[in-house]
Amino acid sequence: MTLLLCGNASRIAKLACLSGLSTPAIHRLVRYLGPFQANTRPLHPGQTLDVHRLDVAIGLVTGAACLLANWPTNLHTRIDELRADAPESPSVRRTFDPLYRVLYDALQEAEFRFLRDAFEDYLHVHWWGLICKRNRRLRPETANGHPRLSLPQMAKAARVPPSVVRHMVQAELVPSNSAELRSGRRARSIHLSELQGIQSATDGARSLEETARMLSLPRRRVRELIVGGLLTPLVSRQINKDAAAWLIPKKEINRLHVQTIQSPDDSDSIPARDILKYWRLEKHESVALIAALVDGRLPAQGDGQSKVPVGKALLCAVGAKEWLLRHRTHARKDFSVDTAAKELGIKQQVAYDLVRLGILHSTNVGMLGHRVSPDDVERFQATYVSLASLASQARRSPRALLAELSASPVCGPSIDGTRQYFYRRTEVKSL
Known part of the structure; x- marks a missing residue:
């Protein structure tokens, strides 16, 4: 046998x-x-x-x-x-x-x-x-000796709050396994081999407030850098809506300390944080300014040996203005939807309705939202006309003219819920 x-x-x-x-x-x-x-x-x-x-x-x-x-x-x-x-x-x-x-x-x-x-x-x-x-x-x-730990056990071993480990798991920075319990909760475990990675990632990590102080920037500017991709947090309230706080790695903060170049004392220098505060930059322009500083395209003045927080970096005022002018020259010459509404003489909500329906062409450019080019505005004006404009030209009430026109509007309150009626100019040419 x-x-x-x-x-x-x-x-x-x-x-x-x-x-x-x-x-x-x-x-x-x-x-x-x-x-x-x-x-x-x-x-x-x-x-x-x-x-x-x-x-x-x-x-x-x-x-x-x-x-x-x-x-x-x-x-x-x-x-x-x-x-x-x-x-x-x-x-x-x-x-x-x-x-x-x-x-x-x-x-x-x-x-x-x-x-x-x-x-x-x-x-x-x-x-x-x-x-x-x-x-x-x-x-x-x-x-x-089992190598799998719960989230609280892993947090205790890594000497960080349990919320940090939980949000790292939610952001898929730490692999984990889970199963649903009969109560509806999920049991989750992390392999012990991830401990060193968690410790390395969280070593010296800072909150949003601490990061702002270390970079000598306001907190809202730090948020702009995160949205713009210049700063990558371990725990982000934009990724994890239930996160109690932000957590930003030390290496990310150190990356935003810029190397200075040796230059003579010049009264025409200005700190980067003052440029961000007083020059009325657009949000994308402030991110571009910091990126230029980090990349070295905008040199920071100093002793040529030390690194300084990006907010304290001294810039030549003339050179910074020239850079901003070049940046704006090469930037997109388009409008926000609000500005396009002013150009067309219509309300903002009407412009957003037209963009939503595709009648007013636009381009989605990420954090800048929908942008409308001057050509798009001219094309819309050449193609469409509002009932209000037709009524004003004909010296009639919009309601009476709407009942008399044989042409069908492309949009309007009774068609798709938009606030104004618009017609194709070719169909109401006789007016």
Whole structure:
């Protein structure tokens, strides 16, 4: 029987615990492990019908032999199949049932310890969930040495607040595994190997207020840098709406300390933070100014040896004005939707309705929102005319003219909910 299970005599030495089993013990092992064949999940292992029949007995022996061959790889493969086939659960017992019941109830004697050791070795490497004191059937070293930690445990090990680890997980900066509990909450675990990465990422990380002080900038300017992509936070309230605070890595803050160049004392110099405060820059212009400072396109004056926070960087006022003029010259010559509304002599809400419907063409440019070019405005004026303009020209009331016109408006309150009626000029040319 032992030779049949192991396949040959050479494997008996590798599985010495099996060779030491008595004949009744081997019979029990075959009866309980034999049903765990590929792609099967026996409901009641050990209760196989007609086990006295030769074909049924051979099937059980073959099934047990397959699990014991190439020990413990084949057993681990079968355990992995059970895990993949089980409903999502953080419970070891529910996930691996009925194999768990076989190992810890039906075959709980010490002579079958080798089976439980192989199962717990699998858990150590592959089990995504937590193993704690609740798992009393497992070895103490299995529970104490399990490499998966809960979020609070990982936060304690990394010496950071639990909210920081939670938001790093939400931002997918730290890989984790989770499953939904019966209560509706989600159980989540993180592998111990992520501890060093969390410690490195959070070492010296600062809040938004601290970052603003270190960069000598107002907090709103720091937010603009984050939106503009010049500053990448670990925890961002824009990414995680429920985040209690921002968390910005030290290396990101250090990157916004600019190298100075040696220059003679010049009364015509001005700190970057004063330019941001007094020169009435647009939001995208302030981000572009900081980017030019960081890239070295706008040199910061100083002793040529030290680095200074970007807010304290001294710039030649003349050179900064020239840079701003060049930037504005090369910037997009388009309007915001509000400005386009003024150009067209219509209300802002009407302009937004026209943009939404595609009647007034626009381009979405990210943080600047929708932009309307002068050509778009001219094209709209040449193509469309409002009912209010037609009524003013004809010296009629808009309501009376609307009833008389045979042409159909392209938009309006009764058509799509927009506030004004507009017609194609070619269709109302006679007016």
